[in-house]
Amino acid sequence: MFVRQELWRHMKRCQSKPAMSDESAGGRQRVLTIAAVAKSAFSGQVDDGLMKVLSQMNDDEIARVVRNDFGLLQFAQSLYNRHGFNKTKHEYICQKVRELARFILALRKKCPSFTLEDAMKPANFMNVIDAVKDAAGFNQDTHSYQTPSLALKIGHSLLKVSEILHCRALITEDAELTNSAKAFQKLYKTKWSEYISHKALCTISDLKYNKPTKLPLTQDIDKLNDYLQRSAESAFQELSQNTTEHNYACLARLTLTRIILFNRRRVGEVSKMPLKNFLQRDDSYAFEELGLSAYEKRLCKYFTRVELKGKRGRKVAVLLSPDITKALELLVEKRKQCGVLQDNEYLFAAPKGNSFYRGHDCLKKFAAECGASHPEYLRSTQLRKHVATTSQILNLKHNELDQLADFLGHDISVHREYYRLPDATVQVAKISKLLLALEKGMLPELRGKTLDEIKDFTDEDDDQDDSDEDTSETRPQHITSGNYG
Template identity: 65%
Template sequence: MINRMHDDEISTVVRNDFCLLRFAESLYSKHGHDPSKHDYIRQKIRQVGRFLQTLRRISPIMTLEDSIKPRNFMTVIKAVQETAGFDTNTNSYKTPSLALKIGHSLLKVSDIVRCHALMAGNEDLIKSSEAFQKLYQAKWSEYISHCALTTISDSKYNKPDNLPLTEDIKKLHQHLDSSAELATAALKKVATAQNYSSLARTILSKIVIFNRRRIGEVSKMKLMNFLQRDHSHTHEGTGLSNYEQKLCRYFNRVELKGKRGRKVAVLLTPDMTNALNLLIANRKECGVPEENDYLFAVPQCLTYYRGHESLRRQADECGAQKPDCLRSTKLRKEIATTSQILNLKDNELDQLADFLGHDISVHRQFYRLSEPKIQSGKISKLLLALEKGKLHELHGKSLDQIGDFTDEDEEDDSEDEETIPAENPLEDASDKTNGPLESRPCPNTSEGLKADRPISENDVSSRGRRMPKRRPWTKPEVNAVMRHFKMHISKAHLATMRECEVCKRCEHPVLQNRSVQNIRDFVRNRGRNFKHVEN
């Protein structure tokens, strides 16, 4: 595995340090049985190799074993900071995650050294490694971890969290469907490695997109997992509806190993299943070795096709407006975010998180609607209500039920104000001198303006622009509202939305053409007029 490492100065450092080779051996004993983890092992080794290379350059320390001696602790701190690109002026790291990873590796190296010292009975080395671990627990956070974590946290401020566009997702699905159809026809016609590769990459992307699954989980799916999938249809008597039972029979369900050893499921449509069966039937003809036990196996290799490369290529080719957003992580966040509009129950949310392979706490914290959107879209409505002094009107309402407060006053004055205020707002709609309200002229017309008062400059300017059409209040409508809000009007009190809803419901069908906001504005305007007459 080390021989496949890139041949450079770091690989030379790795091959010539005995303690570093022991660290590599420990990683291989834990993860070496899984070929997909070999790149991870090489990456961890090269990180420590870079640290040791820096340590040799800034100090006389030459071996990794000497670096974990207590007297060299501060030199190790400087080497880690330099390797991770620490800037003393800004107190931040260029690569903060590297500093954290090297720290974890050094702690593991000290454990390895202590274990070998115990087996060899080397008391000095035992005390030295134990002392380093005590220093690490006491001082590493102060010198390295705290600043690295702060750098990571600060980099997330005001960072846009772009989700994929719905139109882009549709384009990607359509492109994948057409590509899969062409690749299937080509492989059926001629079984070549190129046609096999084209179909494998396309189906891999389709499964990832449809299931919103992590790319690595689908890419590393074993052939055995697909062949041993559950074919039984024991869905009757489970409390599912007829439609849900049909869906259970329509999809094939394959269980595989997910992150942290969780069992996760992949749902396959009949088209996906047929394409995978075609790939399996042509594995030998297309040059896939029998030893390769991956479902999406690469011909002439023991590895698998990497889903992120396939998905990136398909996203670039489908003509999406934002192809960079069509990634596995973005798509998983998109379904977790948009599912909030469904108002899922707790048990349903648990099922969604379990299908995505999330712990429920991780799902709520990282994958649901982000905090900036909640604060901007929902909490701001509460702040606007406080600013306008209308918090008392929101009694018993949730954030989703709070209405629009932005231009309410302007809209109310122009659209819902009464046509002609009565001399006494507490009287009914009929007037002794002017007659019923229906027969009064509307102030939007020139007749109404001439009859009631002289034309002002404001009236002239208002006639130049389109004014909203106002519907006069009829006598039955006014009487219906007055039965409920006569006391409110006499005291110039505002009616709540709930009270107006009750009024509209009780006075149906008289108020069927009036909205709850219309009724509320009627009470407010009558109260203003009554207060003006009193004064």
């Protein structure tokens, strides 16, 4: 047996220790966290895989709450049963568990011995309300939250906990726990919106008013694209001539960023692209019988399409140009020589571990290096909103808009509500034409015309009446109307 504080020294030299990559080996704090998890009173009642996931958390007060609350561990076990097979979801599991642990810490300020199961009792419902407000930073004077999303997330998690406890009570035939869980669900359904979610949603809505639209500039996108192409060509030559881990990493990061930028994909979707999806790509397209133009047929022969799993399991695709395909093939060829583990399933695998290169970090790095005037706007979400917003000027048909939304991985309603931003320039330039026409009583003459068909005309009344000189400084001399014939 070893003293807990000395265990980390033994693990460094123990001949029976399991083989670990440099990434997962960790240090003193990592070993002490594993020891703390193993010491937990409930460690034998949950899966070893879950305890391994929880051992990745920082050994702080929140982690100690997680390890010693049985209801919280049951919630974590439910998440692990659903998402544990996916290693990329392990961080999400820890995040959801820590949110509830922060709630429990806030609850224990009033009731030091409370557990998550105690929070499900109807008599403690108002204490639960106060704890959620405390954890989310509710301001009684302004009736707003510092972190409104946290209040909503804690509410969803508490409802899930009540369902878990209800199922456990039914299995164990615990009538008292069954009644408590059902009562909490009833209270949540009728009172949660009144006390928590309504104010949280209002806070989120208020924060969106007059918020500047941070869309990337076209010249910044051009600078980033040119920089990536030049750097990728150099990195390709370097890796071809000198196979090193550094050259592999450079080409992988550049290629990953180029795919994200061109396809306007979510960074997580491309970063976690499985190697098998690229190797099993289908280059044959039945486009001869679709009535495509000659230019569209050439594009079908030029690009390679790879399908991957998007948000909520939606099937999405990325288009790869020939130079990007060649770069990916070189990366696959050099994987073993550059230290990528054989069981690493990701296309953009990082050497000496089972992880992958993060697209957000790569995009942020190259945006800062390319000389853009606003590199902070060159992010995945802003790029996706940029293409959705600028597509408004194309006057796309309904089926074409559906195709764009499907490629971006959106439901069409989500695309219209969240991604087609109400661009200020579009509103001022186009809607103002209609408003000015209404002001002048010209609407009957605009019948059957679109906003783009309304053209400039000179307001003759303003030109002929010198008495309107003062008002002409406050509104345009030229308003728009149709062709009067």
